[in-house]
Amino acid sequence: MPLRLTNTLSDRKEEFTPLTPGRVGVYVCGITVYDLPHIGHARFLVAFDTAVRFLRWSKLHVTYVRNWTDVDDKIIKRANERGEDPAVFSARYIEECKRDMAPLGVASADIEPKATEHVPEMIALIEKLGKGRPGWHIECSAMSQKYLGTTFDVHGGGKDLVFPHHENEIAQSEAASDQPLARFWLHNGFMTMDSEKMSKSLGNVRNIRDLLKSWDGESIRAFLLSTPYRHPISFNDMALADADGRVEYFYETLHKADVYLAAKKFSGRGAIEGPTRDAFREAMEDDLNTAQALAIVNELYKQLNANIDGKAAAQKVADLRAEVIDFGRVLGLGEREPIEAIRDRRSLAAHRKGIDLGWVEERIRERLAARKAKDFARADAIRAEVSAKGVELRDAATGTDWRVLP
Numbered sequence: 092m093p094l095r096l097t098n099t100l101s102d103r104k105e106e107f108t109p110l111t112p113g114r115v116g117v118y119v120c121g122i123t124v125y126d127l128p129h130i131g132h133a134r135f136l137v138a139f140d141t142a143v144r145f146l147r148w149s150k151l152h153v154t155y156v157r158n159w160t161d162v163d164d165k166i167i168k169r170a171n172e173r174g175e176d177p178a179v180f181s182a183r184y185i186e187e188c189k190r191d192m193a194p195l196g197v198a199s200a201d202i203e204p205k206a207t208e209h210v211p212e213m214i215a216l217i218e219k220l221g222k223g224r225p226g227w228h229i230e231c232s233a234m235s236q237k238y239l240g241t242t243f244d245v246h247g248g249g250k251d252l253v254f255p256h257h258e259n260e261i262a263q264s265e266a267a268s269d270q271p272l273a274r275f276w277l278h279n280g281f282m283t284m285d286s287e288k289m290s291k292s293l294g295n296v297r298n299i300r301d302l303l304k305s306w307d308g309e310s311i312r313a314f315l316l317s318t319p320y321r322h323p324i325s326f327n328d329m330a331l332a333d334a335d336g337r338v339e340y341f342y343e344t345l346h347k348a349d350v351y352l353a354a355k356k357f358s359g360r361g362a363i364e365g366p367t368r369d370a371f372r373e374a375m376e377d378d379l380n381t382a383q384a385l386a387i388v389n390e391l392y393k394q395l396n397a398n399i400d401g402k403a404a405a406q407k408v409a410d411l412r413a414e415v416i417d418f419g420r421v422l423g424l425g426e427r428e429p430i431e432a433i434r435d436r437r438s439l440a441a442h443r444k445g446i447d448l449g450w451v452e453e454r455i456r457e458r459l460a461a462r463k464a465k466d467f468a469r470a471d472a473i474r475a476e477v478s479a480k481g482v483e484l485r486d487a488a489t490g491t492d493w494r495v496l497p
């Protein structure tokens with residue numbers, strides 16, 4: 092089945108074929124940098140990051156352009172309030188933004204043009220159109236044309252940009268070139284906070300930086316992908332915890348598979364089955380339905396788990412492992428080294444529940460000593476003590492490991 096994308100221009104799902112076979116140009120309106128990014132920013136960044144990952148997985152050569160609006164009235168005002176040079180101020184927030192997006196698996200775009208570095212291009216465009224001044228709308232007209240040409244394949248952004256930003260971009264670009272600007276316009280839906288509008292005045296805007304103190308970035312990503320990008324999505328801690336449990340299950344299963352394959356001394360490669368790959372691809376080809384794609388990956392993880400428990404042949408386990416890794420690469424989930432991810436995630440879970448890591452380690456040492464002294468009653472008492480705090484001890488040949496119970 093071909094890729095079908097809902098095009099805001101027609102408000103219909105249309106079959107997508109690139110202008111130049113095998114190559115796709117994507118322009119996405121980036122962030123205006125005057126504060127730390129919030130969950131709404133994460134939504135569009137993750138949505139288009141995933142779209143680009145899928146296009147690349149489909150063997151298309153993608154040029155992804157995502158701009159930084161590093162000068163505007165708000166930036167200047169905020170910088171002045173702080174007595175800072177606006178250029179230094181915005182450059183700092185670009186770095187802050189990159190720092191917060193990395194844990195969510197949002198890769199850099201191929202080209203990340205800054206508005207301040209394209210003023211001559213904006214002026215040249217304005218000169219074609221008549222009187223005007225460089226501003227937000229002309230910035231994207233100038234930069235998209237410079238890097239992707241007069242007409243390109245995909246223009247994306249948040250739904251709030253349809254009007255006036257994108258209508259103005261179209262008016263300016265098309266008046267100047269007499270050619271269509273972008274062929275496909277993709278807009279991600281709104282994000283609400285507990286079904287309320289997200290706004291500074293309501294005080295319910297959640298920064299990514301704050302969320303990352305308690306939650307794994309990958310869990311935030313899984314939460315965002317659990318709803319198709321065009322749909323509205325309601326943020327709440329329960330939904331995030333739900334996504335977190337899913338990611339936990341992924342890494343626990345991957346680790347289990349690694350242990351299983353190592354025990355079987357399996358050194359071959361896993362193969363990806365055609366029908367499974369087709370099902371995953373079809374989900375994504377249906378307007379990038381990440382909710383469906385995620386459900387398929389979830390089901391594969393379940394199968395992987397069941398196969399390990401059922402002592403299946405190593406090749407079968409390796410095949411399923413290869414599938415979840417391959418599809419996970421498109422979704423940006425399950426890409427880390429399982430052991431490391433499990434450790435990092437455990438620290439965050441402990442932080443959320445107020446469990447002191449040192450205290451747990453100390454109890455484990457104490458329990459080990461009790462067992463060595465054959466004081467099993469004491470060892471059991473320690474297990475019960477940590478369990479009451481939400482910690483599960485797991486004994487293995489290599490020692491005692493632990494995890495935070497959900």
Ligand SMILES: [Zn+2]
Binds near residue numbers: 119256
């Ligand atoms: Zn724009």
